[in-house]
Amino acid sequence: MRSVRTSKNKDLEAERVKFERGVTQLEEKTGHRFVRRELIRQALTHSSLAEEADKESYERLEFLGDRVVELAVSDWLFQNRPWDEGELSKVLSWLVDEESLAKAARGLGLDDSIRVGKSYAGKGPSAGMLADSFEAVIGAVFIDAGLDVASRLVVKFLLRKGDFGELPEDYFSRNTLEERCRRKGVQVPIYFHLERGPEHEKEFECTVVVEGGLAGKGIGRTKKEAERRASADLLSRM
Numbered sequence: 001m002r003s004v005r006t007s008k009n010k011d012l013e014a015e016r017v018k019f020e021r022g023v024t025q026l027e028e029k030t031g032h033r034f035v036r037r038e039l040i041r042q043a044l045t046h047s048s049l050a051e052e053a054d055k056e057s058y059e060r061l062e063f064l065g066d067r068v069v070e071l072a073v074s075d076w077l078f079q080n081r082p083w084d085e086g087e088l089s090k091v092l093s094w095l096v097d098e099e100s101l102a103k104a105a106r107g108l109g110l111d112d113s114i115r116v117g118k119s120y121a122g123k124g125p126s127a128g129m130l131a132d133s134f135e136a137v138i139g140a141v142f143i144d145a146g147l148d149v150a151s152r153l154v155v156k157f158l159l160r161k162g163d164f165g166e167l168p169e170d171y172f173s174r175n176t177l178e179e180r181c182r183r184k185g186v187q188v189p190i191y192f193h194l195e196r197g198p199e200h201e202k203e204f205e206c207t208v209v210v211e212g213g214l215a216g217k218g219i220g221r222t223k224k225e226a227e228r229r230a231s232a233d234l235l236s237r238m
Contacts, residue, residue, distance in 0.1 A: 015115075019044070022113040029108055030153055032141055039140035044110070044133060046125075048117030058136035065139030068147065070096055072138075072154035080162060094167050095158065099222050101131035104158040110134060124198060127222045134158075170232035177208070177231040180238065186211040189234070191227055206230040214238060 023040055027033050034040050043058045050057035073095050077088050094100065105111065110133045114125050125133070134157075142150040155161060174189075181188055187210070194205040206226035209215045214237055218229025 019113075019115055022109070025109060026113055026137070030137075030141070032145055032149060032153070034140070034144050036144050039144050040137065043136035043140040044113050044115055046114055046116045046120065046129065046133075048119050049115050050117075052117045058133055061136035061139035061143075062132045063139070064142065065135035065137065066096075068138050068142045068150050069101070069135055069154055069158065071147075072151035073159065075151070076155055076159055076162075090172070091167055094171055095164060097224070098127055098131045099225055100158065100164075101134045102127040102222070105130035105134035107157050108134065108137065110137070124201070126202070168228075170228045173228050173232035173235055177210075177235055180235070181210060189231070191230070193223060193226070208234050210234065210238075 019041075023037070023044070026040065026044075039061070042056050043061050045055055045057050047057040047059060049055065070092070073092055074088075077083070077091060081088065081091070083091070110130055111125055114129065114133050116123075116125075138150050138154060141153055158164075177189055189208045189210050192207045192209070195202055196205070197203045203219060203221065204223045204226040205217065205219050206223070206229070207215055207217050208227065208230040214234060216230045216232070216234025216237060218226045218231070218233055220226035220229055
């Protein structure tokens with residue numbers, strides 16, 4: 001029994017050391033060394049581990065970070081893009097959605113840093129988990145260093161210093177499809193989903209069907225992306 005406990009303790013210590021190394025690497029990437037290091041530890045703790053180990057998860061920090069991210073992006077767009085309110089709103093919606101936030105999280109290396117419970121052992125973080133953790137990290141930075149520092153990180157990693165590309169043509173295809181169905185007085189589209197691949201490289205396939213038998217298909221890294229592409233495919237057939 002003692003050898004089993006010793007082995008378990010060694011494994012726990014190895015996990016702790018790996019996690020702390022990840023925290024240090026994250027500080028190096030952001031250029032911000034936390035005064036209150038417990039904040040960044042919390043920002044990287046998924047609820048599955050929090051429940052097992054009686055720790056606080058990143059959910060409260062995510063709530064705060066969500067607002068900080070939206071404010072930082074809104075301010076940057078207002079200062080740097082001479083668009084009207086409608087265009088600003090569209091681009092803001094795109095930049096703060098799950099796909100964009102997950103991409104920023106990967107750029108920070110959060111896919112290797114989030115600590116999870118036994119129910120997630122051996123699985124990589126989902127896009128939703130990555131997006132939530134990015135917001136939690138920004139929330140933690142906001143508390144530790146203020147809005148200016150947190151905003152600079154949003155601009156660097158989410159907006160890529162302004163090099164965030166163009167709004168995808170199909171971004172509002174699902175909304176457009178549903179609005180077209182309403183105008184024609186037909187049943188709203190029905191979406192069917194398939195998932196395949198490991199958690200960290202999951203691929204989603206969506207088939208969307210409307211009244212009359214017309215269908216469209218799309219594949220993406222997230223369910224929403226697959227739905228958009230399927231909707232755009234269907235719109236091209238209508």
